[in-house]
Amino acid sequence: MTAIPLHDRYEYAEPYLAANGPEPIKVSATPYQWRNPTQIKPRxxxxxxxxxxxxxxxxxxxxxxxxxxxxxxxxxxxxxxxxxxxxxxxxxxxxxxxxxxxxxxxxxxxxxxxxxxxxxxxxxxxxxxxxxxxxxxxxxxxxxxxxxxxxxxxxxxxxxxxxxxxxxxxxxxxxxxxxxxxxxxxxxxxxxxxxxxxxxxxxxxxxxxxxxxxxxxxxxxxxxxxxxxxxxxxxxxxxxxxxxxxxxxxxxxxxxxxxxxxxxxxxxxxxxxxxxxxxxxxxxxxxxxxxxxxxxxxxxxxxxxxxxxxWSPPDAFEGVTADHLYQVQKAVAAGEWRADVQAKAWVGKAVAQVMNLSPESSVKGDRARINSLLRTWIANGALVKVEGKDNNHNARTFVEVGEWAVHGVAPTSRGEVRTGDGSEGLQRPHPTSPPLGGGVGETGPAAKIEGGGNRGGGTPAAFTAGNPALGRTIGSGIILAPGENGDEVDFDA
Missing domain, CATH: 3.40.50.300 (P-loop containing nucleotide triphosphate hydrolases)
Known part of the structure; x- marks a missing residue:
């Protein structure tokens, strides 16, 4: 077997000299020749x-x-x-x-x-x-x-x-x-x-x-x-x-x-x-x-x-519609929910009720899906975390409704929420103001929404069905179409 040591390839001087004498080899750059890109051989x-x-x-x-x-x-x-x-x-x-x-x-x-x-x-x-x-x-x-x-x-x-x-x-x-x-x-x-x-x-x-x-x-x-x-x-x-x-x-x-x-x-x-x-x-x-x-x-x-x-990781949003989100938001708005998973009033239990899931930690698949849904809805502003105090005056993190869901628009995980029929584009999530005549003051424990704004209660302020330009009444509250309430607070303001 003939073996050629690697270092031998570099020790010979001859390859680096011109064939006709001791003059060094001349090097010249090759001009690029334009080629039709459609004629270039594909990989x-x-x-x-x-x-x-x-x-x-x-x-x-x-x-x-x-x-x-x-x-x-x-x-x-x-x-x-x-x-x-x-x-x-x-x-x-x-x-x-x-x-x-x-x-x-x-x-x-x-x-x-x-x-x-x-x-x-x-x-x-x-x-x-x-x-x-x-x-x-x-x-x-x-x-x-x-x-x-x-x-x-x-x-x-x-x-x-x-x-x-x-x-x-x-x-x-x-x-x-x-x-x-x-x-x-x-x-x-x-x-x-x-x-x-x-x-x-x-x-x-x-x-x-x-x-x-x-x-x-x-x-x-x-x-x-x-x-x-x-x-x-x-x-x-x-x-x-x-x-x-x-x-x-x-x-x-x-x-x-x-x-x-x-x-x-x-x-x-x-x-x-x-x-x-x-x-x-x-x-x-x-x-x-x-x-x-x-x-x-x-x-x-x-x-x-x-x-x-x-194998594909389970999609937490498979089969989830805007109406599911709206039902979760209604459940959240109707109670006082905590962000802490250990809390008795953990907001994940509201999600579990609507989605027919188990919030128990022993049911890992359901628990993981609930957490994934919550992460997405909080990230895109459909739900917001609120710093406040409980009835014992202890500092707690609550979860409340942010941007209300719109029928026919699937929940998004892109960090922005679409409202209306799509003609108005994407809007940054912001806390929901109370319904017209409902006041702006606190309705529960003293609280302040992360990024500014008041913690309010009441019914949704921006839920529309069918024609987004029309308001809709739910219960005794008057529902405003998106953009009609000048008191809404934008996180970017």
Whole structure:
């Protein structure tokens, strides 16, 4: 085997001199030639918008977070051409090569067959388009070795043979798991890791395929993992076109979605930390690990394997209408409600009554939904927090009605409230003034609305039905259409 030390490439003076003598090579800039944008070759995607021909992709996560079962799921999507994980396979089925350096063939077969069983995949669905090798079964993969004083040595015959095999088989995507086992270099040395990453990039380019490298995060990234928590040198992350990051569901997320703590580890989210510019929580793909029995046991169901399936966090506002909000507001206006979840008169109980939910902490799904609804309605001003004193003159935080709901307008979580029929645009939320003739003074414990204004009681001041220009009477109060009461207080004033 011929090995070419990396440092030897830079020690020869000849490549830096002109061929006809000692004169230095002249460098000239190339003027840009205008091109019709419609004629530029589009990027060639292999899977979704994360695997691209001729480029590297990294998949970064803690150990046991789901990298391997996710890679198997993606491989089956590509090999069958099906999008059961939520990402398209452009151009139809692809030829995929999984090269695992940690698990043996039997364990990989368990993962593959469990996924096939769950998704009703049969052998004919991917025919000869799936290839799997394992280092533990005699297929090692060492692309480069660090020899200390001798520098980094690239295994050139392996690089060439690997490229030729991918081209000969028509491989569209090669996934190596994990990256750290594919070389024997100093993983903290940016020069060496950059050289190895560039070799993988050349394999991808020359084979006209995507190459994925699974990578672990450092101990410092034990919390919320990002691309920069990848173990070792940052050169690998810098060399990749796409960097998928996996994170297990956090305690806070579990509480928000009503997931019991013992089930929390079954959920994880994935986002591209290099291409996306939105917050990770907004752009993540959520997955759940389902347990599938292989039924290979003698006295029981045998091995139970994890299978990745798409999962969506529950939408607290599914089925919620403006009328639901209005009913909640009526309940809030009719009583004296506290913001403290421990209080006997917690405002969440008013929401629970209207939405037919349980406010008890033991019913996590309902409790999480109530909290989500309250967070949104308080954020957009439909409800407002009010500082005041209770009957014992203790300082408390109360919740009262802010901007009243309008029939036909769904509750929004964008921090602004739409009133009327939409023709007047978005208005900033503000506390509701009392009905005409109802006075402006306090009707309960002395209180002041956060941001200014008085705490008042009575009936809604801006609820309209049908034509928003018409007022409406509810009980003995006279309801004003939006904008008719000049006494309303705006938070921005």
């Amino acid at each position: 060639q995607w292999v899977y979704g918008r994360s695997i691209q021909r001729g480029h590297l992709r990294a998949v970064v996560a803690q150990g046991g977070a789901g990298k391997t079962i996710l890679s198997v799921g993606e491989a089956l999507c590509m090999a069958t051409g099906r999008d059961f994980l939520g990402h398209t396979v452009p151009g139809g089925p692809k030829r995929v090569w999984l090269w695992n350096l940690e698990d043996d063939g039997d364990e990989l077969a368990r993962i593959v067959q469990a996924a096939c069983k769950h998704w009703n995949i049969v052998a004919a669905d991917f025919q000869d388009r799936l290839f799997i090798d394992s280092a533990l079964d005699g297929a090692p993969l060492k692309l480069a070795t660090s020899t200390g004083a001798g520098g980094l040595v690239i295994n050139r015959p392996l690089v060439d043979a690997l490229t030729d095999e991918m081209k000969g088989r028509g491989i569209d995507y090669l996934h190596v798991d994990p990256f750290v086992s594919s070389h024997s270099a100093n993983e903290s040395d940016n020069m060496e890791i950059d050289a190895i990453a560039k070799e993988w990039a050349m394999v991808a380019k020359n084979a006209d395929a995507g190459v994925g490298l699974a990578h672990h995060i450092s101990k410092a990234g034990a919390g919320e993992a990002t691309a920069m928590h990848a173990r070792g040198a940052t050169a690998l992350i810098n060399a990749c076109r796409s960097v998928l990051v996996l994170n297990r569901m956090s305690d806070e997320e579990a509480k928000r979605y009503g997931i019991e703590d013992e089930r929390r580890r079954r959920y994880f989210r994935v986002y591209d930390d290099k291409n996306n510019r939105a917050p990770p929580s907004d752009m993540s793909d959520w997955y759940q690990m389902w347990s599938v029995s292989l039924e290979n046991g003698v006295t029981d169901d045998g091995d139970n394997m994890g299978v990745v399936v798409p």
